[in-house]
Each structure stands twice: as structure tokens, then as C-alpha cells.
Amino acid sequence: MSNKIIPYGGQAVIEGVMFGGQHTQVTAIRRKDGSIETFEMEKKSYGLVQALKKVPILRGLVALIESSALGAKHMQYASEKYELDEGDDEPQSEIDSNSSNWFMWLSVAVVGILSLVFGKVLFTALPAWLASVLFDRYVENLILQNLIEGAIKILLLLLYLWGISQTPMIKRVFQYHGAEHKVISTYESGETLTVENVQKQSTLHYRCGSSFIIFTVLVGVVLYSFFQYDNVWDRIWTRLILLPVVIGISYEVLRITNQVRDIPILRYLGYPGLWLQKLTTREPKDDQVEVAIAAFDRMRELDAAYIEQEKDQTAFVS
Template sequence: MKDKQTSGAAESCAFRTTIGGQALIEGILMRGPQKQAIVVRNQEGELEVKEEELKLIKDRHPTLGLPFIRGVVNFGDSLVKGIKALMWSAEFYPEEEEEEPSRFEQWIEKRFGSEAAMKWVLGFSVAVGLVFAIALFIILPTLATSALLYFFPEAPMWLRNLLEGVAKLVIFFAYLVLCSRLKDIHRTFCYHGAEHKTIFCYERGLELTVENARAMPRHHPRCGTSFLFVVIVVAVLASCVVFALPGIRDVATNPLVRILLHLLLLPVVVGITYEFNRLVGRHDNLVTRVLSAPGMWMQNFTTFEPDDSMLEVAIEALNRVLPQEKGADAW
């Protein structure tokens, strides 16, 4: 009864914070308005902490903070910082048999130093992640749909766009389900649940304790999973509009042209999705709940119930990024 009452009180509270997080290997990254903190529980059970003052790009280049542009910039910045934090957390859980650095890695480190080598590794990781995402969610569904409709050349453009959108959603859903069944990923998704519960606890004005956080919901409307889901939906809608334009409609049946157009539309899609999520995140009503419902449902596969030790990590990370001025992190 206490958990239900706490959860109900949580849903009725109006405060929303801009603080967000990311689950890591046995840890959590929390990002506040002024700084970010990474907290990882090492193999000895102790907490390893790394704090960093945030240097916002829009402060140096105000143009990059304008609506629609800021979404692309923030997404790229979060991607780089997230991978860097993930690599840092992995250092506390090395593989049993560490491989020798490759000749290329040894050459980079010898010629430019270990810091440059780390930047090369980070850049390579970001590039591989982007290529994998493009191959899985753009190239694969486009080619699969084109192969299916090869036998129906007179199929209308709306049907092609619809099938391609369905293929993207199916691949996305299957990817989440498969990842959630992997033991290590499942544990990381438990930390994801701890992050959500802790942020909910803070937004409800409750004391940040394990007991209070444990009673909070593990699904959060401003989660990255919801963002990715909306990206796919907006991409489908954008392609329906652009591919129907005169001059594009005739060539949009070519799979290579479609892939190129999808890539060109990607920054636009990310920018629109970011603004959409900001708008939905500011309000709590029937419309916003309906719009966020699919992403919330997807979190059944990306968040799981954490144990108390995971909640302790999340609380420590959140405490370290809270602003000195109360309310400075309001959404």
C-alpha cells in the first residue's frame, strides 16, 4: 500500500528536472545543469567517482543553442560523453585475458601519446556506433522493403513508406528484447531503473534515500528510450512528406536514393524530436500521456528493478550534480 501511495503522489507532482542520466557498467552517469558525475561500484564494492564541470557549446556559440539546431548538437555531445563514461566504467571490470594492443594502437600511442590514443579509440567507438545504427535502422529496413516490393513495382509510395516504418519499429523492438536477455545488459538495465527511480524521488521532493527511491516508478517519460522511439516515428512521417514531393517521388523508389535521403533527413528528424520531447516533458495531461505511452511501454525492456546497492550508486551520482540554487534545474 505504501508503494502505491508513493507512486500516486509521484505522478501528481508538478516539478520536473532537466537532470538526466545514463546507465553504465556497474554505475551511472548523471548530468546536471552545471556538471556531470560518474559513479561506479568497483569489484571491491567501493564507489569510484569522477566529476566534471560542463562546458556547454551554446555558451561559446549561441547559434548552436537555437531551437531545432540544439537538438542535433546536444545529441552528439551526449553521445560522445556517454561513450567516454562507458569506457571509464569498463576500466574497473577488465577482461580476464587482456589482449595486447594492436600495432596501430601501439603506433598511435608512441607517436602521439596515450591521451591521443584514447581520443582515437573514442572517435572510433562513436563512428562504429553510428555506422551500426545507420545500418540497422536505415539501410536494413530500406533494402528489406525494396526487396519485398520488387515484385510489386506499382505499389503506391505511402505503402512503401508504411512498410519501411513498420520494419524499423520491428527491428528496434527486436533489438531491445534481445539486448534485455543478455545477462550483462540486463544488469545495466537494472541501473537504468535505479536512475529513473532516483530522479523521480528527487522530482517529488522526497529525501534521497534508498527506501524512498525504491518505491518510485522505474518508467520515466523523459527517457532516452522514448526519445529513440519518437525519432523513428518522426523519421517515418518526414519521409512520407519529403518522398511525396514532386521531383523526389519518381526517384524515391530507388533504394540507394532512399538511403541517401534518409541520411540527409536525419539531422532534421533529431532536431524535431528534441523539440517535441521538450514540449511533452513540460506538461502532464491526457495528450502528453498518450504521446509518451509507446515510449513508456518500450521501457519494459530497457529498465528493470534495481537492488539497493544500485540505488545507492544512483543517489550518490544525483547528489553530486544537484544545483546550488534550488530550482535552477527546472525543466
Template sequence: MAREKRRQRYSGIGGQAVIEGIMMKNGEDYAVAVRKPNGEIEVKKEKYRALPDRYPLLRMPFLRGIFSFADAMVLGMRCLSYSASFFEDDADSEPSRLERWLIGVFGERLEAVLSAVVIAFSFVAALLLFVLLPTLAVNFLSRWIVSESGRALLEGLLRVLIFVLYIRLISKAPDIRRTFEYHGAEHKCINCVEHGLPLTVENVMASSKEHKRCGTSFLVYVMMISILLFMLLRFDTLWLRLLSRLLLIPVIAGISYELLRVVGIYDNLLTELLFIPGMWMQGLTTTEPDAEEVAVAIAATEAVFDWREYLRKREQE
């Protein structure tokens, strides 16, 4: 395997699976490659300047994690909307009364407004499901669990269980399974390059579908750090516990980002051990892709990253 033969080296590229495609980002450049219904690969390349790049203060450790997460949500939704545009049904049909009203009110800003609404709704739903629900459930059981640390541990484990069940449930949908395959193709492409191999379908297919800088690993670190933090912090009332879970989200996200950054950049025994929980969870969110999906991932990567020059410089070091 490529992972066993060559040592991994940080490249700076990252990505995301979209509908029938891949988004790859390198610095301010990002590209979305989509396999269209007719079988052709469409590649769109643009620039996105993240908040920490625009405002130097936001590059400080811990702060950069919070705003990088926000940037990832905004850019991710933009790329998902673009990929979905190739598969919209009844594109030539007359818009409904609601659609005409929305177009009249927002005009060209409609897509941006809808994306903001979807992001806001998704964020609130995630807070309710993964943050507040475990706290409320454990509070109901508090009469049988005397230890505050025990309650915090149970709450964290319940949060992990809910996340796993959620992933298992949505993975049954065919479209989500396809997205998980493209997620695996994205990881394989980056692993192939970072292990010093030419970016060919054969080499990519032989690479690992788990990657250290994956957003799934970030979520795992969020859950792990929240368990440790809330085992140390004590709150007497339910409303204080709920409020603390909400207010400390940026703190936990900032710490988790720094941990993910260390694990993703450095390759040693400690980072390999820290990667294990994320690797286990990525087993749920990544699936082995086929050659056609890998070809889409390669097209997105080559649009923003000169892997030949990267390999040449690597060989000279």
C-alpha cells in the first residue's frame, strides 16, 4: 500500500464531497468537479478568501478554528448548491407562486438568502440534536446518577451514540451512499499526493480512504474534548448546564481545530494514536469509490494543485 511505502507529507489541500462530485481547495483557489448526467465531468474553478486570510487577528490559535469552521460551512453550501444545479428536476417548468414571490423579493440575492437559511436551520437542528438533547436526557436520569463527572461522561457517550445512529440512518439513502463514496475518493486523492505518488486512478484507488484532516475527525475531537471539559466544569441547575453547552461551543471548536491541525500536519507516533478515533468514525462517512468517482476527484485536484511540481520538490528535499 502507498501508505506503508512512503511517509506522508502535508500538502495544504483539502476538500469536500458534493452531489456527484468533489470540491478541492488549495489556498484561496477552489474547484468543484461534477459528473453530469450525460457522463461528462464539469469543472468550475473560483476563489474564496477565508475570514482568517482577510483579517490577520483571526489567524490566532483557537480563534482561527472558529472562523475556519464558519468558512467551511459557507463554502460547502455554495459548492453543494452548484453541484445540485446539474440534477434539478423540471428545470424548464414554470416557477410556482412561492418561487415567483421569492424571486420578486430577493432577486439575484435569492440563492445566497436560501443558502443562509439552510445553514442557519442546519446549525440549529444540530444544536438541538447533538448538544441539547443529550443534556436533557441525562438530566432526566440524574436522580440515579449521583456523580457530576459520571453524568458528564454519560452525556458525552450519548452524544457519540446519537451521532453514530444519525450517520447510520442517513447512509441508507442512495444519494448519501454516493456522497460517502465521493468522500472516500477525496481522501484517496489527497493521500496519494501526500505519500509522494503520481495522481493516477490506479495509485488513488490503492490509497487509504481515511485522512487525518477530515471534518469527521474534527467532530470526533469536538465530542471527546466536550466530555473532558464538562467532566471538569460543574453546574448546579439544568439551565446553566444547557447554557454552558451552547456558550462553550466556540471554545471546544477552537481547541478541536488546533488538535486536528497538529494531527494533520505532523506524522509521528503521537499523531497516529490521536488519529485512531477519527479513523474509526470515518469508517462510517467514507466508502470505497469506483474508478469514475476517482476520476472526478483527480479532475478537481488538478484544477487547484500542481501535484507534479509538488512531487518534484519533494524528491529534491
């Protein structure tokens, strides 16, 4: 394996963690009997998608849609295994990693994308409507109007995250989220992935999707200030039309804050995202860290095998 640090990403799922490598994605979950089970997927490489990922601004939207589609499959796998552990009957649509049922995969991907779109639209349109109805009659300055809208959006986001974090299941998901961050930080620091080493790390990470969410709010406040509107519906449609641009710019901001996180002054640019992560992550238990390590190690193992296979095929052809 190369010693180069690869910017791996992941996400928490019910009773487990998913990690995405360069060529594979692996989810590890803890079953009710205490065993660890994995779900593995090869990442398909499509020429157009890979090309779009190299285009600044546009690559953020592409990456978000792709991660939502692929992540939905892992989330469904974890939720179905959880339901199986909690009940007596096999779920009718349980995912098999070797399944050839393309319609099922497509359905899961579409659901993931639609959920993403609905969430983005809701948290964009609702704050704009509330700001217009409640404050526009008293505030005429465009920048101040956008600041109020941004504050409403952050308040709604915080209330939503706080509310779901009170449920036992989501609390455990947030613990696995913390385990995911700890494993990535341990890998990036060059330490061996042991429970003891991983638990020394912070649950916060600059490259987290939670940071991306808060940056969409901040970028939106700035971008919307360049566009006038005549009424509340004009305001909402302007926000929705500009949403892809906000997502694209926010993704670039996230990349920049990660790149400068070791520079004393510039590292503070990423702090808003880290503060939000205090709501979306929790300190994991040792057995949860074990699951995260299992997913990460298996993902790296499969990535290495894929690379070796490519080398063998290249050597054979030449």
C-alpha cells in the first residue's frame, strides 16, 4: 500500500459505519449476537461523472448526489439487518451484496436522491418564507434580511438536530459518527488502528458533511445579497434556483478549510462546522470503535486488492 494519505470519507449507519475508498465501499455493522458483519460494494467508475468531479463548483453537486445515492444503499442494508435482529421474520427486500436486481438498486438510489432534494428544498424555502413573512415589513436592508434568513435557517437546523438526537437510535448513530471521525483521524495521523489509539482522537473532523451543511448557510447569506426580490415567492424561487450554486461553492469552501486546517490563523475558518459537529457526533464506546475499524480495514484491504489486480492486468496486456 502507498504511504500517501488518502482523503477517505464515510458515514454512520444504524449500528455501524460505512467507509468509501478509491474503488470500494464497505459498511460494517454490529449484529444483535455481537458479531460484526460487512456489506461490500465496488465503486463503479463512469467517465462523465469522473470528468465532472474535476470541474470546480460543479464537482460539489456531483459528489453530493453520488454520495446520497450510494449511501442510501448502505443505509438500507443496515436498517434491514437491524429490523431482522429486532424481529423474527426476514425482511422481504433484504439487500444482497451480490444481487443482480438492478431495479432494487435503482429504487434505493432514487429514494436517496429524492430525500436529499426534499431536505435541501425544505431547509431553503421555509427559512426564506419565514423571514419574509415575519421580518421584511420591518427590515429593508437586503444584507440584513439575508442575515435574518440565515439565522432562522441555523435555528431550525439546530432544533432539528437536537430533536432527533434525543431518540436512543439516533444517539447511537451519532456515536458511530464519532467513531468514523476518530478512525479517519487516526489513519491520517499515521498511527496503528487500535481501539486505544482511535479513542485518543477527537470526534470532530474538518471534512465532515456537518461542516458542509453550515457552510451552505453562510455561503447563501453572501450569495443571496447580490439578488433583489419583489415578494416572498420571488425570494423563494431565487433561493431554489441558486441552490446548486450554493452547494458547489460550499463544497469548495469545505475543501479549502480542510487544506488550511494546520495553518494557525486560517484553521479558524473551519470552526463553524466543527461547532455543529458537537451536535451530530458523540463519544463512541469501544465496541462501536471496533466496528468502525473493521469497516475501514476491510475497505483498505479491498482497495489494495483492486489495485494489485489492475497492475496484474496491465502487466499481462503489455
